[in-house]
Amino acid sequence: MSAVAVRLRHRSRRKGVGLGLVAWLLGILFFLPIAWMALTSFHSEEDAATNPPSFAASLTLDGYREFFGAGGGASPWPALINSTVASVASTLFVLVLALPAAYALSIRPVKKWTDVLFFFLSTKMLPAVAGLLPLYLFAKNTDMLDNIWLLVILYTSMNLPIAVWMMHSFLAEIPVAIIEAARVDGARLPTILARVVAPIALPGIAATALICFIFSWNELLFARVLTGVVAETAPVFLTGFITSQGLFLAKVCAASLVISLPVLAAGFAAQDKLVQGLSLGAVK
Amino acid sequence: MTATTTAPVATTEVRTTRPPSARLRAWATRAPLLPALIFVIVVTQLPFVATLVISFFDWNSLYPDARQFTGIDNYREVLTDADLRHSVWTTVLLTVAVVLASLVLGLVLALLLDRRFKGRGVVRTLLIAPFLVVPVAAALLWKHVLYNPEYGLFNGLLHYVGGPQPDWISNTPLLAVEAALVWQWTPFMMLILLAGLQSRDHEQIEAARVDGASDWQIFRHLTLPHLRRYLELGALLGSIYIVQNFDAVFTITSGGLGTANLPYTVYQSFYQAHENGLASAAGVLVVIGSIIIATFALRVVSSLFREEVSRA
Numbered sequence: 030m031s032a033v034a035v036r037l038r039h040r041s042r043r044k045g046v047g048l049g050l051v052a053w054l055l056g057i058l059f060f061l062p063i064a065w066m067a068l069t070s071f072h073s074e075e076d077a078a079t080n081p082p083s084f085a086a087s088l089t090l091d092g093y094r095e096f097f098g099a100g101g102g103a104s105p106w107p108a109l110i111n112s113t114v115a116s117v118a119s120t121l122f123v124l125v126l127a128l129p130a131a132y133a134l135s136i137r138p139v140k141k142w143t144d145v146l147f148f149f150l151s152t153k154m155l156p157a158v159a160g161l162l163p164l165y166l167f168a169k170n171t172d173m174l175d176n177i178w179l180l181v182i183l184y185t186s187m188n189l190p191i192a193v194w195m196m197h198s199f200l201a202e203i204p205v206a207i208i209e210a211a212r213v214d215g216a217r218l219p220t221i222l223a224r225v226v227a228p229i230a231l232p233g234i235a236a237t238a239l240i241c242f243i244f245s246w247n248e249l250l251f252a253r254v255l256t257g258v259v260a261e262t263a264p265v266f267l268t269g270f271i272t273s274q275g276l277f278l279a280k281v282c283a284a285s286l287v288i289s290l291p292v293l294a295a296g297f298a299a300q301d302k303l304v305q306g307l308s309l310g311a312v313k
Numbered sequence: 314m315t316a317t318t319t320a321p322v323a324t325t326e327v328r329t330t331r332p333p334s335a336r337l338r339a340w341a342t343r344a345p346l347l348p349a350l351i352f353v354i355v356v357t358q359l360p361f362v363a364t365l366v367i368s369f370f371d372w373n374s375l376y377p378d379a380r381q382f383t384g385i386d387n388y389r390e391v392l393t394d395a396d397l398r399h400s401v402w403t404t405v406l407l408t409v410a411v412v413l414a415s416l417v418l419g420l421v422l423a424l425l426l427d428r429r430f431k432g433r434g435v436v437r438t439l440l441i442a443p444f445l446v447v448p449v450a451a452a453l454l455w456k457h458v459l460y461n462p463e464y465g466l467f468n469g470l471l472h473y474v475g476g477p478q479p480d481w482i483s484n485t486p487l488l489a490v491e492a493a494l495v496w497q498w499t500p501f502m503m504l505i506l507l508a509g510l511q512s513r514d515h516e517q518i519e520a521a522r523v524d525g526a527s528d529w530q531i532f533r534h535l536t537l538p539h540l541r542r543y544l545e546l547g548a549l550l551g552s553i554y555i556v557q558n559f560d561a562v563f564t565i566t567s568g569g570l571g572t573a574n575l576p577y578t579v580y581q582s583f584y585q586a587h588e589n590g591l592a593s594a595a596g597v598l599v600v601i602g603s604i605i606i607a608t609f610a611l612r613v614v615s616s617l618f619r620e621e622v623s624r625a
Contacts, residue, residue, distance in 0.1 A: 130345060158576040
């Protein structure tokens with residue numbers, strides 16, 4: 030290697046270290062609000078509301094106690110349970126509906142299957158707010174207002190297109206020969222799906238489930254309009270913090286963190302699959 | 314839309330196993346698809362048709378007896394009402410600003426993360442985190458914990474350097490909402506662009522480097538053209554999600570100070586003003602806007618998708 034090449038290499042390595050530092054710096058900058066939120070949630074309300082900020086104030090769980098209703102406020106548990114029911118049940122429904130649909134779009138495709146796929150995608154582009162009023166009127170007339178199962182139905186339809194797209198791309202990777210073999214052995218479709226397709230596509234199904242769970246957990250607009258005291262979900266509970274209530278920063282931070290925790294956990298677990306879900310399967 | 318993909322193997326197979334049961338078999342192939350398809354049509358398409366119908370009625374739910382057909386009056390009112398027109402403009406401004414800013418930031422971050430360095434995985438995790446905070450929680454975090462003029466983190470940090478103590482939300486309400494959204498959406502753009510960067514042809518880049526191409530030349534003539542589709546995809550998906558944004562506007566400013574976008578206006582006009590007809594007309598307008606964006610979006614997705622199909 031010539032001296033010039035060696036020098037060039039050294040220089041590019043030094044530049045590499047520099048850019049690595051920049052990346053670290055930006056990463057920390059983006060994470061800072063979350064870190065600050067976490068720290069504040071463990072401060073007392075008095076320490077949380079100082080200017081300049083008290084970084085080294087003593088830690089306490091009071092914010093969390095307050096959030097969970099120790100101070101006489103509404104308990105978040107009903108909302109957390111509602112959110113869990115809405116997210117888990119809708120995710121299960123989505124999987125049950127999407128798996129056969131994806132099968133009919135990849136392994137044994139119907140005619141014009143790409144058109145069907147794009148129809149699913151196009152429904153995702155119809156803004157939710159456009160159908161909100163009829164849904165509200167329908168719910169009011171059928172006594173479904175403030176019923177968590179109405180949200181389950183809506184979240185299922187909201188996530189089904191994404192799930193079909195994701196699962197379609199996962200199922201497309203299964204060798205057709207395996208399924209043919211099962212069919213030759215006389216297995217019927219439900220058996221094939223449950224015994225052959227599902228076990229092979231399990232990682233993909235898990236990723237799809239996580240994405241659907243996150244979207245349902247985060248949803249605010251439908252929940253805000255269609256639920257009240259009984260079926261209120263966690264994001265709706267959080268809207269109670271929109272107007273200031275004196276010193277309440279630690280409580281807000283604790284609430285935001287607890288309610289985001291399931292999504293943070295699910296998202297970190299499925300980092301790679303996150304993009305695929307959000308881009309409706311267009312990016313692998 | 315037309316299907317230009319070649320007929321997959323399984324379809325031809327169905328065709329060769331001839332009648333008597335050919336039609337039955339076609340239905341057997343379709344059967345697994347139908348529950349999902351029907352469910353989606355009923356729950357997502359029917360309400361929209363209803364919205365379209367309601368948009369032609371003068372209908373305030375507080376005076377249900379006065380309901381009557383008014384033709385396009387609601388649309389005329391939506392398009393001439395200063396507040397509503399303003400909310401159309403706000404929606405455009407909000408969407409364009411957030412998408413562009415998060416796309417540029419996302420590109421910078423993706424390029425940095427595409428290099429090998431110590432702790433790359435950790436940095437990636439740190440960068441994704443903002444996207445994983447529940448949107449309402451993120452909006453609350455910005456509103457109360459960062460922006461608060463008295464004890465927010467921003468003014469707290471400014472205090473150290475003896476800077477001013479601005480009231481962020483009151484001074485620049487739309488910018489305040491946009492900044493919070495950019496913080497949440499930059500990770501999304503970064504993830505899409507990173508996937509794009511990692512699907513580059515590394516041999517080609519190596520060859521260009523051996524031929525003496527500089528980093529900038531490689532970026533300008535190889536990376537950027539390759540990324541174009543991913544940039545388009547990020548921009549269009551981002552637009553679709555952000556045009557519909559409700560959480561941030563609702564939480565940070567409650568639609569006040571001129572930040573009400575169309576989704577918030579639709580929500581407000583029927584939930585608080587009970588103007589069903591007007592709300593529906595505004596809703597239809599949101600849909601028309603989305604369809605314009607979506608037409609492009611579908612084209613981009615389908616070109617990426619075709620590439621996948623042909624590669625397979």
